[in-house]
Amino acid sequence: MTKRIIMHVDMDAFFASVEVLDDKSLKGKPIIVGGISDRGVVSTCSYEARKYGVKSAMPVYIAKKKCPHGIFLPVRYWRYKEISKEIFKIFCSLTPYVEPLSIDEAYLDLSYINEDPIECAKYIKQKVQKEIGLNLSIGISYNKFLAKLASDWNKPNGLKVITEEMIPELLFPLEISRVYGIGNKSVKRLNDIGVFNIEQLYNLPKELLRELMGKMGIEVYERIRGYDNREVVVERERKSIGRETTLAKDVEQIEELKELIYEFAKSISKTLKAKNISAKNVTIKIKTADFKSHTKSKTLNHYIVGEEDIFKEAYNILENLDIKDKIRLVGVSMSSFKEDKLEQISIFNSLSL
Known part of the structure; x- marks a missing residue:
């Protein structure tokens, strides 16, 4: 193997x-x-x-x-995306196994190329600096969790390798928030029982972590012991299409957002049609004046793509949200996609979500 x-x-x-x-x-x-x-x-x-x-x-x-x-x-964003494309071309010149995480972040699987990983890292760093003029940080390990942890180890312009022999002792001094899968709520829950660093987390029984965090607790238990079997996924399916904006001033009445929601619906509908897909899950996102976020979703029993349908469902969700405070941000997104095979089927295969 x-x-x-x-x-x-x-x-x-x-x-x-x-x-x-x-x-x-x-x-x-x-x-x-x-x-x-x-x-x-x-x-x-x-x-x-x-x-x-x-x-x-x-x-x-x-x-x-x-x-x-x-x-x-x-x-x-248009400029950052332009630069990002050039950087990802450099990644792909090294290996076809590239998983984009965002516009400026990616996993690369070097398992199947006969090159020294340190030399690969130096190649990427030098080529991006020479051809584009930017610095980046690289982490190398035998799984995703540790590779990502390593890339953040000595930023900026860092390079860190984490081997099996270093685990788990290398992780012990780190704060628990550094573990992938532990969010703010879990951090607080663990802090409340006196767990602040990974060494303290390591000493907790697996069943207690399951009780505190559910299924994610088992994954966290394994990750801090060096186990993470997630593969590098070359094709990442887009999970949602949406629009959001911070309002010029806080809004108190839902009716004031009606025109904006319709503009979002038009834009989302245009994107769905261009990709020849429809969706049946509608989500509204709200951020109030105190910066608290609220989301509510509705899964329809049919797929929609038209702006009128999207607007109707989105605005209905918004009207039924129990928001007492003023609103500073609003967003609409669609998910649960289906390919519309009866239309433009000959070109759909060349499009990606």
Whole structure:
């Protein structure tokens, strides 16, 4: 059996780095990408801005308080996507087994190529730096969990290898939040019983983890012991198609969102038709003025694709949400897709979700 060699590649402060790439005068400055309005949210920021405590997903108005001299820039997603395509071409020149996780992050399976993994990492780093001008961090291990952990070990521009011999002792000092599968709620639940680092987590019985976290508890139990059998998946099915926006001002009445929901429905319908698919699950996402998120979904007994149908179902869900506070963000998404085989069947195979 071929020994697995998994590489996790993560671009360093990608959006901010692309901004510096396009405007050299920004180099070394605290750059915060996510919008210039106080109502926006930080998408990413340079390492200079992180020194002030600025983080991704932080409201812009808080980021401005922490870093008043920061340079706040709007998101240019089209440009980041353009650069991302060039970077992924480099990944694919090394191995066909590439699993994109996001626009700036991927797993590569090196198990089936006769090359030294360290040399592969150096090749990617040098080629991306030379051809594009950006840095990235790479983690290498024998499974996904450890490879991803390794890529974050010594950012920026890092390279870390985690071997079987290092586990589990290498993990023991780390906070439990570093374990894939442990979210904020589970962190709090574990903290409440005195578990803060992985060594303390390691000493918990498997059945207790199952009781605290359900099925995920078993997976966490195995991961911190070095077991993670997830494969690198080359084709990733798109799970949902949606639109969302932070409102220019907080909204109190649902009726004020009617026109916006219809615009979302039009846009989603256009995307579904272009991909020759329909969907039967509708989800509404709301974020209130206190930054609490609320989502509600409805699974229909039939598939829909038209803007009127999408609007009707989405707005119906919105009207039935029990939201007392003002709304600052709203979103609509569709999932549970079906290929519409009777139309444009000859071109569907060339499209991907």
